[in-house]
Amino acid sequence: MERALSATTATRETTAPAALDLAPAAPARARRGTGRLPRRARMRDAGAAGPRPPKGMRGAIALSLVPGVALFVTFFLVPLGMLVVTSLADWGGIGFEYLGLDNYSALLSDDTFWKAAKNTLLYCAAGVFIQVPLGVIVGIMLAQRRPGWRLFRTIVFIPYVISGAAYALIFGLLYNPRYGLLNDAIGLFSVEGRDWLSSSSTALPAIAGTFVFIIGFHVVLVMAEVAAIPRELYEAARLDGATEWQRHRYVTLPLLRNVIGTLVLITLLFCLALFDVVFIMTKGGPADATATLTVYAFRAYANGAWGYANAVGVVIVAIGLLLIVGIRRLFRIGERTL
């Protein structure tokens, strides 16, 4: 097994210099290995920047950036700026009174906000600790291309293309205490049915149950990443006597770091923005037991407190940014695996 691991390391070592060689103007200090690379060289190594463009091209490049920048400014920066500015005001379409940070202090002292934040965290936990591992396991299994894998992949992927609103309606029927299939199914085992969405104790898990098993996207991404792992690594591990479990544990999983990090990030951002399923199924009830931050923001919006709703929106954006930075660093997303 150790040899298998050393084979992996060796491959990585032989691959890395090749990548460095692609950079034609790597500073001599770096080439000599005498210290930390300057920032520009590090970016170049990571594939983030190429050589400087020729002088005659710079104007054209700048001009070609204009459309993208215009769209970015129009549809991202301006709305974001408006979100931040209006979050500092009492604004609901009528009048505009600057409040400073009052909206923020109000929401931080509101129990419902913290309940919504806690619920959002629980949905995220369900996503990260159930959906992602399940997607990775199924993805690795399907990547073995055992008989029937194509059919199974299709079956697993289909739910992913169904909209959240449709899911909410389908699961609303499934959980219905009068005619729902779930109560019928557990009734076969003499278990008494429940009013899943109207009880504080079961409503949140019931809603989490609508999305944690939608793993089609996760599976496809993992399969693509597994397919890119050189077969030689598995051969070497096999020659070293590694069992199938050990090959996945010591070869596949470490090399899936990038994609797992990406999946965790996508799942967290999805949960942070979770709205349609919750709103359609419970509107955040009973007594806020299923409310998320987005539902909380929507209530403020529907009640005409747009400034307050936007303050919640700013908090959501800030959490999203923190997650992006944190998860990227934690999983070193974007750095080469091989």
Next chain:
Amino acid sequence: MLRRTRPPRSARAWCRALCATAIAMLALAGCGGSDGGGDGGDKGEVVITCAFCQPSPTDPFVQFTYDAAQEFNKKFKGRYRIETIKNQYVSTGPERLAYYKRLALADDLPDIIGANGTERATLARMGKLFDYSKAFDEDPAWRDSFHESALDGVSGDDGQVWGIPQQRDVIGIYYNKRLFRAAGVAEFPHTWDEFEAACEKIKASGKACIAFEGDWTTLLMWANLIGTQEGGAEFLDSGLSTGEYAGNPAVVSATERLKAWHEAGYANKDALTGRYEDAAAAYVNGDAAMVANGPWMVPLSFKAKGVPKGLYEDTGYELSPGFTADGRGIVVSAGGSGYSSGAKTEEEQEAVVEFLKFLTSRDKYVAFTFATGSYPSIKVTFTDAEAKKLEPLALGLSRAADTVPFEYKEVHLSAPGGFQLAWTNLWPAYVKGDLSTDEFLERLGTDTLSPTG
């Protein structure tokens, strides 16, 4: 032979960049494009937009307005034309107000919209609504054609008229005579005690006594329980907007009684889902013996395709029970929904008024009653021939309502905008015992008035 030379690399790059810029500009220009509404059209023809006129298989009110708009377009061809705006929030709900506010902020409120009391008040405060009072002054006969109670609901504090009321309905309780007979209940109960005794029998027969969903039909029965008490009608008229519910004895007793029905098993199992369809389905499928709702339920649910055979024949329609046999009541929905307008120019306003006069003419509103099952907001004396064509269930209740001692408003007419969301959030928790009555009513009042209720 001439040899074509490729342009220099930098020139090609410039060309690509310019093309990309042009495409992006076109895309941006497209985003700000008109939706086709406004003042275009043939020379001399005034075009107005309507966000309450679209084909709708599920909402007969919207469908009726759409059909009327098509007739109006034919009749006034070359003079006025109504353009339909597809409105995904056409049916009332919390999202519709936000949608209207967005349009109003963009100074793009359609010339005709369907609006309820909260929406009218909000848009009027924003200064975006056309005031019909001038049109009423110029045509007093038009004004006098409406029920006063319907006009009350659309009038502002200083005599403004922010909408043309759509309907004036009395809302009773449907009951299944066959299920009543099977349970040994001889007639529809006249008092709440009789109601509960009947529910015991119906429950014993294996059926739910009354269908709820935790929202609309539940609130109708809440209103019945409050409105048939002394002072209840006043609360439903003006008390709901105060948010002070916990200290009102009528509200407390009505709330506790309604909850007790759920605990006693009188309600359908899915009485808390918040989906109207569940309450309607429980009644239509014969799982529940009663449901509170308006006359529009007859064409939508009892005479629709696929409903169980004999349902309509088995259905009766009654006033609400009261606390005494001669203290029965009825929910009145008048001036709730109405046609408001964001028309800005005089020509557009004139076209809107012309259309609404056309729409609220006697003939059209008789047709409205046939199409929707709802009663019009204008005073109509139906001829015998017309009365024969009217839905007997609704007609019977409408006549019975003339002598009922308690008449009170439907909750949504006077409740603040946040009430519905607060109710649907808290009611299931209260019924399940997570909140005491005091806690429920306190929070209901607070959340109704708070931004995140």
